[in-house]
Amino acid sequence: MAGFDDSLVREFFEVNGFFVRQSRKAPVTGKRKRPEAEGEVFFRNPRTATPGERAFQLFGADLVGLGDGVAVIRDWHGQKAVTATTIRRGDFLDFIRKDACETAKEAWASLPEGEAAALIKVLILPGLPSQEPARSESIRLLKEAGVDHVISLRTIVENLVQHAEAPTSRESPTLALLRLLRVYDMVRTTQLELFGGSSSSSR
Secondary structure (H helix, E strand, C coil): CHHHHHHHHHHHHHHCCCEEEEEECCCCCCCCCCCCCCEEEEEECCCCCCCCCCCCECCHHHHCCCCCEEEEECCCCCCCCCCHHHHHHCCCHHHHHHHHHHHHHHHHHCCCCCCHHHCEEEEEECCCCCCCCHHHHHHHHHHHCCCCEEEEHHHHHHHHHHHCCCCCCCCCHHHHHHHHHHHCCCCCCCCCCCCCCCCHHHC
């Protein structure tokens, strides 16, 4: 399912005005292959970046003025640590501590020398813990792993649903499907029942 998540992330940045390219990781001798971390999505903002401090967890509106960066998708499909119940409860600390941080460190280490420092490093996760102190602990661990920002898959899907409201001349299959789901009231813009819950704190 990593390829599907990658396509969502590419679409997310593209519909928000970014140029996107994807780099497949070359196998590293002596290291266990991690198929769930399929590759990095590099995004470039053609508009002038706006300096300033942003929250650790980004939402669609936070992309305005965001500089160039790289997004790494930590695929969670089929992982025992993340289930539908985990997502509804926002209980991601064990997943972040044992898995997501390692994924981030490996991804940043694989970037070309001299390129990593200039890029904003974004990790795509199913979510962050919704309650304290687990939320603050997760953010601390991720920052120590070199993560600048986190974007949840829920945020990405909600943003794509909003952009799927009207058809366009260059509509992708992803947006076409989401628009069809909206037409039949199978998905809502303000509350994605597919993911459960309505609290923005767990997005």
